[in-house]
Amino acid sequence: MLMTRRAENAGTARTTGPASVVAVLLALIDEGFDRRSWHGTNLRGALRGMTPARALWRPGRTRHNIGELVTHAACWKYTVRRRLTGEKRGSFALPGSNFFPAPRTATQTDRRDNVALLTREHRRLRDAAERLEDRDLARPVGRGQDTIGGWFGASPPTTCITRVRSS
Secondary structure, eight states: OOEEEEEOGGGOEEEEEEOOHHHHHHHHHHHHHTSOOTTSOOHHHHHTTOOHHHHHOOSSTTSOOHHHHHHHHHHHHHHHHHHHHTOOSOOSSSSSSSOOOOOSSOOHHHHHHHHHHHHHHHHHHHHHHHTOOGGGGGOBOSSSSOBHHHHOOOOHHHHHHHHHHHO
């Protein structure tokens, strides 16, 4: 059984009772995006202080840059939310799908706009996940055998951005 923990004095923890699976899912979604995490830097932390030049730098000729990874992550947060809610395709803020080519030059405003898009899509995904009940996680979605619970896991863009940034 999953249990929630509440921080007490100086790093000790006390079990407070059973946690819903959705509550744990929400905690993991938060941890991967903008909350303190066990795995190191979360996605927002990896983007903090990013300059436009660094966001456009490519680690290799055919590799994606950080700007493209940011819009890719925003697009997939949109896609998962849309599938959770049953919304129709076509309402993402940018034309296209999956990876969006970055411009050759960018300003700090462009970079901020991309991070704002990511943050907006994250909040909308989290709001949709918050409306779930535990039993919804076993519900099949889409054309395959996927379930809602099977979609959620680690956030690969965090790892990619951290690696590109440290190159």
